[in-house]
Amino acid sequence: MIEMFDERIVATGRLPLFGFFVAFMVTFVLTRVNVRLIRADVRWWFRNVKAGDVHIHHVVFGVVLMLMGGVASLAVPDAYVGLDLAAAVVFGMGSALVLDEFALILHLSDVYWTEKGRASVDAVFVAMAVTGLLLLGIRPLGYEGIAPDPGTGLITRVYVASLAVNLVLAVVTLLKGKIWTGLLGLFVPALLIFGAIRVARPGSPWSRWRYDPGSRRYQRAVRRETRLRRPLIRAKIWVQEFIAGRHDLIPPELLQRRTEATERARRRKLARAAARAERRAERRAERGRARRAERRAARRAAARAQREAVERAERNAAARAHREAAARARRRTLSRVRGQTGSRLRTRAASARRARGRAHGDEPPSGEQPPAQAPELSP
Numbered sequence: 001m002i003e004m005f006d007e008r009i010v011a012t013g014r015l016p017l018f019g020f021f022v023a024f025m026v027t028f029v030l031t032r033v034n035v036r037l038i039r040a041d042v043r044w045w046f047r048n049v050k051a052g053d054v055h056i057h058h059v060v061f062g063v064v065l066m067l068m069g070g071v072a073s074l075a076v077p078d079a080y081v082g083l084d085l086a087a088a089v090v091f092g093m094g095s096a097l098v099l100d101e102f103a104l105i106l107h108l109s110d111v112y113w114t115e116k117g118r119a120s121v122d123a124v125f126v127a128m129a130v131t132g133l134l135l136l137g138i139r140p141l142g143y144e145g146i147a148p149d150p151g152t153g154l155i156t157r158v159y160v161a162s163l164a165v166n167l168v169l170a171v172v173t174l175l176k177g178k179i180w181t182g183l184l185g186l187f188v189p190a191l192l193i194f195g196a197i198r199v200a201r202p203g204s205p206w207s208r209w210r211y212d213p214g215s216r217r218y219q220r221a222v223r224r225e226t227r228l229r230r231p232l233i234r235a236k237i238w239v240q241e242f243i244a245g246r247h248d249l250i251p252p253e254l255l256q257r258r259t260e261a262t263e264r265a266r267r268r269k270l271a272r273a274a275a276r277a278e279r280r281a282e283r284r285a286e287r288g289r290a291r292r293a294e295r296r297a298a299r300r301a302a303a304r305a306q307r308e309a310v311e312r313a314e315r316n317a318a319a320r321a322h323r324e325a326a327a328r329a330r331r332r333t334l335s336r337v338r339g340q341t342g343s344r345l346r347t348r349a350a351s352a353r354r355a356r357g358r359a360h361g362d363e364p365p366s367g368e369q370p371p372a373q374a375p376e377l378s379p
Contacts, residue, residue, distance in 0.1 A: 009135070012137070015081060016081075016084050016085050017088065017131065017135060018135060019085045019088040019092065020088040020095070020131065021131045022089075022092070023088070023089040023090075023096070024092040024131065027092065027097060028096040028100060032100070032245065035112075036244075057104060059101040059104060061097055062096070062097025063098060064094065065091070065094025066094030066095055068090055068094070069094055070091055072087035073087035073088060095127065099120060099124045099127055100124060103119040104120075113246075115247055116247075118237070118247050121240045121244045122179075126179075129184065130183065130187075166189050169192035170185055170192050172195075172196040173191075173192055173196050176195065176200035176201060176204050176206040177201030177204030177206070178195045178200075181195035199224065200221060201225060202218065
């Protein structure tokens with residue numbers, strides 16, 4: 001094992017790259033363990049680094065370490081392999097800290113534990129894959145072993161042409177949304193041909209530019225995305241969550257939108273409640289006005305009925321008084337008529353008796369005058 005290491009790593013001058021690779025992986029794993037323990041709020045573990053109220057992300061320390069390692073690697077002479085290795089280790093540690101918060105740099109927002117935070121894990125995996133291929137001796141675009149042709153330069157022209165073709169294929173593959181195929185194709189050019197020929201992913205720029213939503217190529221891309229890529233993406237997410245933790249927090253902008261939506265819903269609810277209360281108040285006011293109008297109408301009707309009753313009673317009383325007066329007048333008239341009639345009858349009776357007495361020779365007593373004859377009343 002040591003001989004193989006000396007032969008493939010030390011002898012080929014890849015020892016600084018190996019140090020970078022190991023430091024990168026170890027730092028990333030330790031960083032993820034640290035942040036997961038901080039997220040779990042373990043009492044005996046560290047807490048977030050803060051300067052007052054400012055949360056200092058570990059990308060800051062990563063930038064500092066990358067600057068130190070990069071400058072040191074440039075300043076150390078080639079003969080000092082140990083110092084060059086130390087500079088590469090420092091640079092690898094800083095690179096791991098920076099790429100672990102790649103999503104924060106990309107979105108300029110703290111999306112570490114959100115769905116967008118998976119971009120950091122993807123960037124770390126890409127860096128590990130590229131560094132691992134370089135350690136295996138695979139060069140991008142196959143530049144190793146190519147030397148200028150001192151004769152006609154045909155080999156150089158062929159190499160430049162193939163390099164240009166590979167770069168074009170790599171750009172096309174990346175535009176089709178196949179990031180891993182495009183990056184790995186820089187080391188294995190056959191993958192670039194495969195990625196450039198196949199249909200693009202549905203959400204890629206190539207699909208937006210070249211595929212109509214109802215075209216057969218777009219439908220075929222959707223079917224392949226559902227049938228082939230979705231299971232691979234789920235497996236990749238499972239591996240990422242196993243290593244780096246679950247990215248299940250709500251993004252800050254989505255949380256802000258939800259907060260604003262909740263506030264708008266609360267305001268709409270309050271507005272609807274105020275409108276309902278206003279309508280209820282209006283209905284109560286209308287009912288109150290209607291009741292008051294009914295009471296006023298009832299009072300007016302009662303007063304009118306009372307006036308009518310009083311007027312009717314007065315008319316009845318006047319009618320009774322008139323009838324009673326008429327009855328009294330009739331009674332007085334009748335009594336007067338009866339008295340006069342009785343007088344006439346008595347007078348007539350007396351006259352008749354005197355007439356009968358004279359007829360029989362009877363004289364009225366001395367000193368007795370015959371009664372005066374009452375005048376006859378016209379009927």
